[in-house]
Amino acid sequence: MSATAVRVSPRWLALREPADAAARSAELADRLARQLGPGPHAIHDLGGGSGSMGRWLAPRLPGPQHWVVHDRDPDLLALTEGVERRCSDITRLTSADLAGASLVTASALLDLLTADELAGLLAACAGIPLLLALTVVGRVALSPAEPLDARVADAFNAHQRRNGLLGPDAVTAAFARLRGAEVVVRPSPWHLGRAEAGLAAEWLEGWLAAACEQEPGLAAEAAAYRERRLAQAAAGALAVTVDHADLLVLP
Numbered sequence: 001m002s003a004t005a006v007r008v009s010p011r012w013l014a015l016r017e018p019a020d021a022a023a024r025s026a027e028l029a030d031r032l033a034r035q036l037g038p039g040p041h042a043i044h045d046l047g048g049g050s051g052s053m054g055r056w057l058a059p060r061l062p063g064p065q066h067w068v069v070h071d072r073d074p075d076l077l078a079l080t081e082g083v084e085r086r087c088s089d090i091t092r093l094t095s096a097d098l099a100g101a102s103l104v105t106a107s108a109l110l111d112l113l114t115a116d117e118l119a120g121l122l123a124a125c126a127g128i129p130l131l132l133a134l135t136v137v138g139r140v141a142l143s144p145a146e147p148l149d150a151r152v153a154d155a156f157n158a159h160q161r162r163n164g165l166l167g168p169d170a171v172t173a174a175f176a177r178l179r180g181a182e183v184v185v186r187p188s189p190w191h192l193g194r195a196e197a198g199l200a201a202e203w204l205e206g207w208l209a210a211a212c213e214q215e216p217g218l219a220a221e222a223a224a225y226r227e228r229r230l231a232q233a234a235a236g237a238l239a240v241t242v243d244h245a246d247l248l249v250l251p
Contacts, residue, residue, distance in 0.1 A: 010050060010079060015199050017052045020107065024133045025186040025246040029060040032103070032131055035250060039063020041102040046070050046090045046121070047109045051080035053133065057105065068101075091117045093124045103129050108244075110135040110170035111160060118166060122177055130249035134188055136160065138168025139243040140207070144232075148218075148225050155211035155218060162214070171245045182250040189243045194236030201233040203240065 040063055045053050048069035058065055070088040071077050077085040088097070091113070098104060104125045110118065110132055138157045142149050160167025175183055192200040208226055212218045232238035 007073060008049060008076070010076065012202065013050050013052060013076070015202055017055075019190045019192065019196055019199055020052060020134060021056045023188040023190050023244060024056060024107075025188050025248075026060070028131060028184060028186055028246050028248040029057060031184065032129065032248060033061050035129060036061060036102060037063070039065065039102070041065045042068065042100050043103045043105060044068045044070060044098055044101045045083075046093070046104060046106040047112075048080070048105075048107075049073070049076045051083060053105050053107045054080075054083060057131070091120065093121065095124050095126065098124055098128060101128050103131065105131045105133070107133040108135070110174055111165070111167050113166055113170065114164045115166060115173060118170070118173055119177060122174070127251050129251065130247070132174065132247040132249070134244045134246065135170050135174075136168055137171055137243050137245050141241045142229070143239040144237075146225065146228075148221055151215075152208060152211045152218065152222075152225075155215040156207055159210040159214035171247065174247060178249055184248045184250075186246050186248075187243065188246045189241050192238075192240040192242070197233050197236055197238075200238055200240050201230055203242065204229050204233065 041061065043054075043065055045051070045067060048054070048071055051069055054067045054069065058067065067083040068086060069077060069080050069083045070086045070090055070093070072087065072089055074087050077087060090109075113121065138160075140149075140153050157168050161169065166173050171185065175185070192203070204226070208222055212222050229238060
């Protein structure tokens with residue numbers, strides 16, 4: 001399992017897009033805008049899905065922009081508008097595929113890579129500014145808290161690291177490989193409350209299912225826990241913080 005094997009539904013992308021937009025670091029986008037200057041800019045968005053990164057970032061950058069969205073799923077690419085679409089395996093991209101790029105972006109991607117895939121991707125992007133958003137870092141907080149929260153979180157993090165994936169270690173791994181570049185890291189947490197109850201419920205289902213797959217012994221307690229948490233979300237009584245980090249890399 002790696003980024004090339006993960007299929008994401010359009011419904012999930014649409015559900016999470018407002019939370020992603022609220023979470024991404026506007027500070028890093030502003031700094032990037034100053035770095036890039038007036039353009040024109042060729043921007044390659046890796047694993048871009050339906051194009052949500054472009055919808056968030058394009059208005060924050062100056063000058064004319066040509067966006068190239070890379071994704072392995074043609075059905076998601078078909079949902080993008082006003083961009084060049086490339087059906088690509090992002091783990092096999094080379095510098096030739098990114099020739100002429102002013103900027104490379106990605107969102108919710110790094111934690112789906114192995115160490116070798118990350119190294120290959122960063123090598124392909126060498127010398128190009130990068131904005132790598134919404135990488136999970138392994139910290140989740142639910143309110144009201146319950147004793148089972150920490151055990152589920154630990155099992156989920158272990159699941160994220162299965163088969164050599166970087167999971168919550170991705171930011172640290174990327175930082176270690178980017179020596180010689182200026183790297184700025186900022187938090188980009190999801191804050192899910194009453195207004196995001198639908199996303200919180202969907203996230204909870206996936207979080208708990210992955211944890212139980214990793215640690216089957218959780219299943220006995222997980223059923224009642226799931227029902228309580230879903231009821232809290234439906235009532236607007238559950239608050240969830242899912243921590244991520246954004247990286248800006250300036251060669």
